[in-house]
Amino acid sequence: MESRLPKPSTIKKPTPAIKPILPSDRIKGPGTSNANLTQPPLSRDIGNIQNILPRNGVGAAARARAASPEPSKPLAFLNRHKLRRSRSACDINEMRQTMKRGAPTLPTIPSKLTRLGNNTTNSSAATGRAASRPLATAVKRTVAGGPTVASSSNTTASRPLARVAATGVNKAKPGAASGPPAKRIAPYDFKARFHDLLEKHKSLKTKYEKQIEDMGELESMPAQLEETQNKLIETERKLSNVETDRECLKRQVNQQISKIEAITTSLGITKDELSKLQTVHKEVETQHAALSVEVQELRERNEQLMISNEQLNNDLTTCREQLFQSNMERKELHNTVMDLRGNIRVFCRVRPPLDTEMGRMCCSWSYHDEATVELQSLDAQSRNKGSGQQIFSFDQVFHPQCTQTDIFEMVAPLIQSALDGYNICIFAYGQTGSGKTYTMDGVPDNSGVIPRTVDLLFDSIKNYRNLGWEYVIKATFLEIYNEVLYDLLSNEQKDMEIRMAKNAGKNDIYVSNITEETVTDPNHLRQLMQAAKMNRATASTVGNERSSRSHAVTKLELIGTHAGKQEMSVGSINLVDLAGSESPKTSIRMTETKNINRSLSELTNVILALLQKQDHIPYRNSKLTHLLMPALGGNSKTLMFINVSPFQDCFQESVKSLRFAASVNSCKMAKAKRNRYLNSSSASNNSSCEK
Numbered sequence: 001m002e003s004r005l006p007k008p009s010t011i012k013k014p015t016p017a018i019k020p021i022l023p024s025d026r027i028k029g030p031g032t033s034n035a036n037l038t039q040p041p042l043s044r045d046i047g048n049i050q051n052i053l054p055r056n057g058v059g060a061a062a063r064a065r066a067a068s069p070e071p072s073k074p075l076a077f078l079n080r081h082k083l084r085r086s087r088s089a090c091d092i093n094e095m096r097q098t099m100k101r102g103a104p105t106l107p108t109i110p111s112k113l114t115r116l117g118n119n120t121t122n123s124s125a126a127t128g129r130a131a132s133r134p135l136a137t138a139v140k141r142t143v144a145g146g147p148t149v150a151s152s153s154n155t156t157a158s159r160p161l162a163r164v165a166a167t168g169v170n171k172a173k174p175g176a177a178s179g180p181p182a183k184r185i186a187p188y189d190f191k192a193r194f195h196d197l198l199e200k201h202k203s204l205k206t207k208y209e210k211q212i213e214d215m216g217e218l219e220s221m222p223a224q225l226e227e228t229q230n231k232l233i234e235t236e237r238k239l240s241n242v243e244t245d246r247e248c249l250k251r252q253v254n255q256q257i258s259k260i261e262a263i264t265t266s267l268g269i270t271k272d273e274l275s276k277l278q279t280v281h282k283e284v285e286t287q288h289a290a291l292s293v294e295v296q297e298l299r300e301r302n303e304q305l306m307i308s309n310e311q312l313n314n315d316l317t318t319c320r321e322q323l324f325q326s327n328m329e330r331k332e333l334h335n336t337v338m339d340l341r342g343n344i345r346v347f348c349r350v351r352p353p354l355d356t357e358m359g360r361m362c363c364s365w366s367y368h369d370e371a372t373v374e375l376q377s378l379d380a381q382s383r384n385k386g387s388g389q390q391i392f393s394f395d396q397v398f399h400p401q402c403t404q405t406d407i408f409e410m411v412a413p414l415i416q417s418a419l420d421g422y423n424i425c426i427f428a429y430g431q432t433g434s435g436k437t438y439t440m441d442g443v444p445d446n447s448g449v450i451p452r453t454v455d456l457l458f459d460s461i462k463n464y465r466n467l468g469w470e471y472v473i474k475a476t477f478l479e480i481y482n483e484v485l486y487d488l489l490s491n492e493q494k495d496m497e498i499r500m501a502k503n504a505g506k507n508d509i510y511v512s513n514i515t516e517e518t519v520t521d522p523n524h525l526r527q528l529m530q531a532a533k534m535n536r537a538t539a540s541t542v543g544n545e546r547s548s549r550s551h552a553v554t555k556l557e558l559i560g561t562h563a564g565k566q567e568m569s570v571g572s573i574n575l576v577d578l579a580g581s582e583s584p585k586t587s588i589r590m591t592e593t594k595n596i597n598r599s600l601s602e603l604t605n606v607i608l609a610l611l612q613k614q615d616h617i618p619y620r621n622s623k624l625t626h627l628l629m630p631a632l633g634g635n636s637k638t639l640m641f642i643n644v645s646p647f648q649d650c651f652q653e654s655v656k657s658l659r660f661a662a663s664v665n666s667c668k669m670a671k672a673k674r675n676r677y678l679n680s681s682s683a684s685n686n687s688s689c690e691k
Ligand SMILES: Nc1ncnc2c1ncn2[C@@H]1O[C@H](COP(=O)(O)OP(=O)(O)OP(=O)(O)O)[C@@H](O)[C@H]1O
Pocket: 350, 351, 352, 354, 400, 430, 431, 432, 433, 434, 435, 436, 437, 438, 439, 443, 544, 546, 547, 548, 549, 578, 579, 580, 581, 643
C-alpha cells in the first residue's frame, strides 16, 4: 500500500521557505503526539503549516495532531516517518539552495514568521510593522482559504480527514467554519485518503505559492528598507543642504530686503528729484518754446540783416572805392600843399638853459611871430659894430618853452607824405650842445621826432590798412664819422659804400653791406634805435661833455601795397642827427671838426643849389649829401631844424647857424617872398598868399 503512494521525489517540491516553518524541534518536541506520527509526513507538514500560520505555537499543532483520527505509530514507523520527512526536508533544502542562488539574501520563513509573531506584539519596530503587513495579509489569505480547502476536500476526501482538516481550520480561525461537515474517510480507505491528501496538497500548494509570492515581496522589503534608509539619509542630507540653502536664502532675502528698503528710500528721493526735474523740465520747455519763437524771429531778422548786409557791403565797396579815390585826391592835395610850403622847410628852435646852466649869460631873444626871431647880443662891442642885433625869418620858430609835442605837430604832415610815397629828410643842424639830439631823439620821458615818427607811422599804417594798404617798414642805421660809413646795427668792421641802384631811377641810392631790419612793431624799432645809439661814436668836446662828433642817419623805408588796386607806394624817411658845427678855434679835434664842417658846408651848398635850381647839384662832395641825395632832390621833401643855444657865449655860432638857415629860407621863399612881403612875415599869411 505504501508503494501506491507517490514518492516524495515525484511530489512537487515545496519551496525552501517550508523548512523554517517546520523546525525540527516542533517535530521532535514534547508536544509531538503519536497521532501526528501516524500521518503521512507530507500531509503532516502541510497541516503544520496551517497550524503555524495562525501562530498558535506548538500547542496549536499538538491540538491539530490530537484531532487526527489516526492512532499513534510505533517507534519503527516513527523512524521511517523521520526518514521520509528528512527526505522531504532535503528536498526543501535543495529548493532553498536553488532559491538562495537566485536570491541569496532571502531570509527563512520561520524567522520571518517569528518576527511576524513578535511584530504583532511589538509595535515599536518600524521595519517589523512594515514587514508584518504583507505577511499578515498573506496569512489572512491562507486562513481565508481554509474553508475553501476544506470545502473542496469534502467532495473527494474521506470524512475523518475532512473533519481533521475542518477541525484544524476551525481551530485556527473558529468563526470561519460555516460550511457543511466534512465526510469522514475510513482509515482503511487509503485511496480516498490519498485523493483527499492530493486535494489538500494542491490547495496547500496553491496557498504555498501565494505565500511564496508574498514572501518574495517580503524578501524585497530589506532592500526596499535599505533603499528607503538610503533615500532617507539622502533626503536628510538634501534636507540639510536645503536647510543651509534656506539659511543662505534667508540671509540673501534679508540682504535683498535691506537693499529693497534702501532702493525704496532712494527711489523716494529720486521721485522727489524727478518731480523737481519735471518741474524744471516744464520751465525749460516753456523757455525753449519762448526761445524758439525768439529764434524764429531772430532768423527772420537775420535774413533781413543778411539782405541789408549785402546792400551795405555793396555800399561799402562803393564807399571804399570813393574813399580810395578821395585818398588819392587827398594825397595830391597834401603834396600840393607841401609843395606850396616848399620842398625845403626850415624850423628854428631855441633851447632853454638847463638848471645846471643858470650861471651862463643868455642873449636877448625876441620872437616877433611864429616865423621871426630877433637875436640881440649883450656884448657892447658887438652892438657898436652893428652886429649885435639880428632878425631871422623861417618857416617856423620854436621858442624855448615849446614842447616836443609842439614840434612834432609841424613834422607830422611830412610823415604822412612819406606814407604817400614821398622821400622825406629831416635833419637837425646846429652848434654843439644846441639841442639837435634832444630834438631828434629826445629823452626817455620826453621823446623827440624820431620816436614820435615811429608811433605815427604804425598808427597811420593801421588806418591805411582799412583803406586796403599793407605796409612793410625796413630800417637801417648808419653813422658818418670822418667821412666813413659805419653800420650802427653791427659791430663788425665792414666796407660800406654808397652806390646807385642798377635798375632804378637816377636818385635811387643804397648802401652796400648795411644791416637792414624789417620792423613789425614800434617796440622792435625802438630796440633797434637804442642799439644804434649805443654804437654811435661819441667823444667829449669843449662845448658838450657828450657831444656827437658824427652824423647819425636813421632811414625808414615804407613799402605800401594795395592788393585790390594793384598799386604800390615806396616812400622813405631819413632822420639825420648831424654832428655839431663847431668853430675850429675852440675844437681840440681838428680833423673831426674839419670833416664835420666840410660836410655841413657841402650840405648847405646842395640845398642852395637845389633852391636855386642849378643844373649841377654837388651831392657827391660829401658822404652826407651823397647819402641824402634821394631825400634832398627831386620829389623829396626836406625839413631842416636849426638848433641854437640861448647863451651869450654861443652868440657868434648861433648867428652863423641862423644865417645859413636864413639863406636857405630866403632862396626857398624867392617866389613866395613876394607874397610874404604882401602879407607881412607870419606863416599864416604865407599860407594865405600861397593859396
Ligand atoms: N628844448 C630843450 N629843452 C630842454 N633841454 C634841452 C632842450 N634842448 C636841449 N636840451 C638839453 O641840452 C643838452 C644838450 O642838448 P643836445 O645833446 O641835444 O645837443 P646837441 O646839439 O645834440 O649836441 P652835440 O652836437 O654835441 O650832439 C642836453 O642835456 C639836452 O637835454
